[in-house]
Amino acid sequence: MGNETLFNSGGSLNGTIRVPGDKSISHRSIMFGAISHGKTVIENFLFGEDCISTIDCFRKLGVDIEVGEQRIEVNGKGFEGLQEPTEILDVGNSGTTTRLMMGILASMPFHSVIIGDESIARRPMSRVTKPLISMGAKIDGRAEGDFTPISIRGGALQAIDYALPVGSAQVKSAILLAALQSEGKTVVREPAVTRDHTERMIRLFGGNVETNENIISIQGCQTLKGTHITVPGDISSAAFFLVGAAITKNSSIKLEHVGLNPTRTGIVDVLEMMGADFDIEYDTADEGTEPIGAITIRASDLKGTVIEGELIPRLIDEIPVIALLATQAEGTTIIRDAEELKVKETNRIDSVVNELKKMGADIEATPDGMIIRGKCGLKGAEVDSHGDHRIGMMLAIASLICQGNMELKGKEAIRVSYPQFFEHMNELTD
Numbered sequence: 286m287g288n289e290t291l292f293n294s295g296g297s298l299n300g301t302i303r304v305p306g307d308k309s310i311s312h313r314s315i316m317f318g319a320i321s322h323g324k325t326v327i328e329n330f331l332f333g334e335d336c337i338s339t340i341d342c343f344r345k346l347g348v349d350i351e352v353g354e355q356r357i358e359v360n361g362k363g364f365e366g367l368q369e370p371t372e373i374l375d376v377g378n379s380g381t382t383t384r385l386m387m388g389i390l391a392s393m394p395f396h397s398v399i400i401g402d403e404s405i406a407r408r409p410m411s412r413v414t415k416p417l418i419s420m421g422a423k424i425d426g427r428a429e430g431d432f433t434p435i436s437i438r439g440g441a442l443q444a445i446d447y448a449l450p451v452g453s454a455q456v457k458s459a460i461l462l463a464a465l466q467s468e469g470k471t472v473v474r475e476p477a478v479t480r481d482h483t484e485r486m487i488r489l490f491g492g493n494v495e496t497n498e499n500i501i502s503i504q505g506c507q508t509l510k511g512t513h514i515t516v517p518g519d520i521s522s523a524a525f526f527l528v529g530a531a532i533t534k535n536s537s538i539k540l541e542h543v544g545l546n547p548t549r550t551g552i553v554d555v556l557e558m559m560g561a562d563f564d565i566e567y568d569t570a571d572e573g574t575e576p577i578g579a580i581t582i583r584a585s586d587l588k589g590t591v592i593e594g595e596l597i598p599r600l601i602d603e604i605p606v607i608a609l610l611a612t613q614a615e616g617t618t619i620i621r622d623a624e625e626l627k628v629k630e631t632n633r634i635d636s637v638v639n640e641l642k643k644m645g646a647d648i649e650a651t652p653d654g655m656i657i658r659g660k661c662g663l664k665g666a667e668v669d670s671h672g673d674h675r676i677g678m679m680l681a682i683a684s685l686i687c688q689g690n691m692e693l694k695g696k697e698a699i700r701v702s703y704p705q706f707f708e709h710m711n712e713l714t715d
């Protein structure tokens with residue numbers, strides 16, 4: 286891991302940018318292209334390390350994927366076109382690749398092994414292995430299938446009716462992908478609505494899935510057909526600059542072509558609740574299967590709020606940067622019901638609290654979230670991403686308002702989801 290010294294820029298962001306393609310949708314576009322029949326063309330794909338891991342894994346499964354500068358072509362031959370890999374499938378740092386790919390491999394009549402980096406090796410997989418085993422797959426791994434390396438011998442699957450113990454789009458998606466190849470009708474019951482990109486993509490590729498609030502039903506034995514996808518900008522990446530502009534004096538930025546799927550816009554709700562000054566123009570002409578639009582945001586006075594319950598899955602990856610936002614709001618912000626943060630790339634309750642404390646924030650960890658008291662001046666410090674891209678970007682944005690120099694360790698982690706992050710930051714601070 287290298288070091289990067291970031292200086293207090295004098296604190297304002299101005300201009301217009303397009304954030305890169307959505308990570309969740311980019312992963313799924315490769316996977317759905319691979320399991321469908323015919324050609325899938327993907328535009329605005331996110332060339333972040335996580336999505337490149339997905340491409341590598343599906344190439345090892347025998348899928349022809351042509352990567353050009355502007356577009357990707359996946360030449361799918363259906364589930365039956367996937368081949369037993371002769372090499373281990375390395376997912377790098379990507380939980381989404383691991384869990385969704387397990388859903389696909391569960392029905393494949395061959396053996397495969399999944400490994401990832403040291404962060405992946407700590408992340409729980411039994412939330413996926415358990416339902417897939419109950420559908421009929423043979424799966425094993427460390428700690429009785431909870432941790433990588435995971436080995437899978439897939440086969441004939443039966444539908445299940447499954448209530449998710451945690452609100453997780455990755456678990457839901459793994460089950461839906463397995464269900465596409467199962468006998469019978471699978472039902473997934475979510476404790477709260479999570480991102481629905483998999484459901485939208487099943488429909489885009491010509492399949493059927495029914496959604497009734499938080500109950501999702503899908504018939505097995507479906508055949509999908511290749512299609513054309515333009516990936517919207519990632520609202521989770523946009524969140525860093527939305528917060529950056531909201532907290533730095535004299536800022537005004539516009540982020541174009543951002544995905545505005547309501548299962549992902551919890552950050553917009555929080556900006557509203559905290560009194561941020563922004564507006565959204567929906568782009569209905571350019572809308573594919575996902576709503577998109579432009580968000581313009583200006584610096585403003587902010588107030589603390591409570592973030593909990595069904596809002597949490599709609600902003601789970603944005604919580605690190607929301608914590609920074611809360612340090613600049615008058616009053617107390619409470620984040621609760623967010624235990625899931627403990628099983629991300631790092632324990633994000635600990636990493637956010639520890640790193641922001643080094644900068645002088647008034648923040649404390651709770652068992653299921655954090656409490657932040659603002660408004661608080663931040664000071665330069667030696668801080669660390671701990672190999673977590675979202676912690677790295679949150680700290681880089683914090684450098685815009687800190688007094689004195691900040692040294693950020695482990696900035697490379699940012700390449701996982703936003704390779705152009707520092708270029709965009711320079712463009713907006715120029």
Ligand SMILES: O=C(O)C1=C[C@@H](OP(=O)(O)O)[C@@H](O)[C@H](O)C1
Nearest residue numbers: 309381452453454455456601602
């Ligand atoms: O389905 C997805 O693409 C994702 C779901 C979320 O994870 P969980 O399903 O584990 O909450 C999120 O944190 C992750 O960044 C991407």
Ligand SMILES: C=C(OP(=O)(O)O)C(=O)O
Nearest residue numbers: 378379380381602629630
């Ligand atoms: C949790 C994340 O991703 P993943 O689960 O795919 O590693 C993230 O991008 O914040």
